[in-house]
Amino acid sequence: MADKKNSPAQVKDTGHVWDGIRELDNPCPRWWLNSLYLSGLIVVVYFVLYPSLPLITGSTKGLLGWTQIKEFKKDLAEVEARRKPFEDRLAMMTAEEILADQEMLNYSIGSSKVLYGDNCAACHGTGGAPAESAGYPNLTDDDWLFGGNINDIMMSIANGRQGSMMAHESLLExxxxxxxxxxxxxxxxxxxxxxxxxxxxxxxxxxxxxxxxxxxxxxxxxxxxxxxxxxxxxxxxxxxxxxxGVNDANDSQTRIAVMPQWNEKLAIMIEARQYAIEDGEDPNDIDWDDELEGDESERLTETDIKKLAVYVHQFGGGQ
Ligand code: HEC
Ligand code: HEC
Missing domain, CATH: 1.10.760.10 (Cytochrome c-like domain)
Known part of the structure; x- marks a missing residue:
């Protein structure tokens, strides 16, 4: 390498000399210059293709039409497309069938975490164990107020629950x-x-x-x-x-214990099916126009409630 380089004597200088040291005028290395030109080119291409130059009410759009929100929507659509076959199958299954199907069970549990976190954890705690002083039932023990089989749990979520005990202050010595x-x-x-x-x-x-x-x-x-x-x-x-007492409207110091209702329509349907079966009738013959008014609230879908019931059931206390 050294012998390829021109000796200082052969190189032009800039005319600057300090304390007898000459400043040489060597050209920049070729590789360095090429990278400089290339990066300049990349900037121009990026500038043309993507949103870049800030304007008063936004920015230049770029030829590709790319935006972050579009990319997010595309990813979301992909996730939904992957989930759709599972969601469609879930919609056709009863909660009991989901429990018996390992693949659907895993899917339900996996996709319920966010649902549970958004809607239930505020009262029942993450993982079903609320702080002891919070006054909400623990869903992870094997102790159920309203029953721990999968259908009881579905009903607890769909219809909500409100146990009541009257105040006994005036009834007892x-x-x-x-x-x-x-x-x-x-x-x-x-x-x-x-x-x-x-x-x-x-x-x-x-x-x-x-x-x-x-x-x-x-x-x-x-x-x-x-x-x-x-x-x-x-x-x-x-x-x-x-x-x-508990939930005694006539006592201002009563304990409040209200599990909100998440799907009134589903609750009515579960109950009507149950009655039909108890009466020896075919639940498929129920005339829903008679049973439903059409204005029942549905804060969570039937499929979401099935998933949540399965999720809560496997917390450890399901029967
Ligand atoms: C506002 C607070 C609150 C929220 C939110 C809430 N719950 Fe509850 N939940 C309660 C209370 C209070 C009870 C007990 C009612 C009673 O004691 O009568 C209860 C009872 C239950 C029960 C019955 C437990 C048993 O022992 O039988 C289940 C199951 C349940 N909740 C699941 C859920 C699920 C799933 C969600 C989310 C969709 C949820 N809860 C959201 C307050 C809440
Ligand atoms: C009308 C029905 C009813 C009557 C009568 C009743 N209870 Fe209750 N009691 C309940 C219900 C329902 C709960 C649970 C409330 C909840 O969690 O929603 C409860 C809860 C309790 C609790 C709380 C237990 C705990 O784990 O924290 C105690 C203690 C209790 N009752 C004692 C009594 C005693 C003693 C009597 C008789 C004087 C009595 N109850 C009469 C319905 C009743």
Missing amino acids: PEEVDQLVSFVINSSKGVATEAEKALFTAKGCFGCHGDDAKGIEAMGSADLTDRIWRFSGAEEEIRHTILH
């Missing part, structure tokens, strides 16, 4: 309240006394919580014999529930 609080605490440990149990029965608690105090799913009444608390196992909190 203070000693009776004490005894019932003690009954509830002792029941959860399996050591309730006969006297406490007798009071539970005499005061009508059994009518909603069941003879065995294990709760009745049709009413969403809590199981009082386990250690899973709907509200709290603390003595004062239990007293509060007994005194003020």
Whole structure:
């Protein structure tokens, strides 16, 4: 290499000399110049093809017509095209069939995460476990107020839920309240006394919580014999529930427990099908014009609710 280079004596100089050092006038290397011209060319091509020059109300459009939003819409359309065959199949399946089909089950669970996050997590927590003090039921334990089979869960989501217990402040003597609080605490440990149990029965608690105090799913009444608390196992909190009830419109201190309704139409349809089957009729013969007004709310689609039911079912507590 060195011998190819011209010796300093043969190179022109710029005429500048400092302390006896001459500034030479070597040409720039060819590779360097070529890259410079090439990058200039790329800028011009890019400039012509893509949106570039800012104007007062936007920018030049470019010959390709490319925009970020178009690219986003194209990607979205691709995702939807990939999901469509699954969504179409889901629409035709019952929730029970989805549970039995590994591929559809995986798809449902995968595509429910965002749906759950957007609509449910605010109350039930990410993953179905809310903060204990939040006052919302945990969906991951095997303790269900309204039933944990897939159809019960569908109904909970479609129709919403609102368990009610009247306030007992005016119905009980203070000693009776004490005894019932003690009954509830002792029941959860399996050591309730006969006297406490007798009071539970005499005061009508059994009518909603069941003879065995294990709760009745049709009413969403809590199981009082386990250690899973709907509200709290603390003595004062239990007293509060007994005194003020749950969703009792006449008591300003009542506990509020409202699961919103997500698809009124679907709820009516599930119920009508259930009645038809119980009456030995064919659910396909139901005249929906009779059953539906046509103005029922549908905040989530039937397919979304099926997916969510399957998702919640596999949190760990599904039956
Ligand atoms: C505004 C708060 C809130 C939102 C949002 C909410 N829930 Fe609920 N959910 C509740 C409450 C409160 C209950 C219990 C009702 C009761 O105690 O009577 C409940 C009950 C349930 C139950 C029945 C649990 C059982 O033990 O039987 C299921 C299942 C459920 N929710 C699923 C969902 C799903 C899925 C979503 C999202 C589409 C959702 N919830 C959105 C508040 C909410
Ligand atoms: C009209 C029906 C009804 C009657 C009567 C009733 N309960 Fe309840 N109770 C419920 C329902 C429903 C819930 C659960 C509310 C919810 O989560 O939506 C509940 C919840 C409770 C809880 C909260 C349990 C927890 O896990 O946090 C306690 C404690 C309780 N009831 C005790 C009693 C006692 C004691 C009596 C008798 C004095 C009684 N209840 C009478 C319907 C009733």
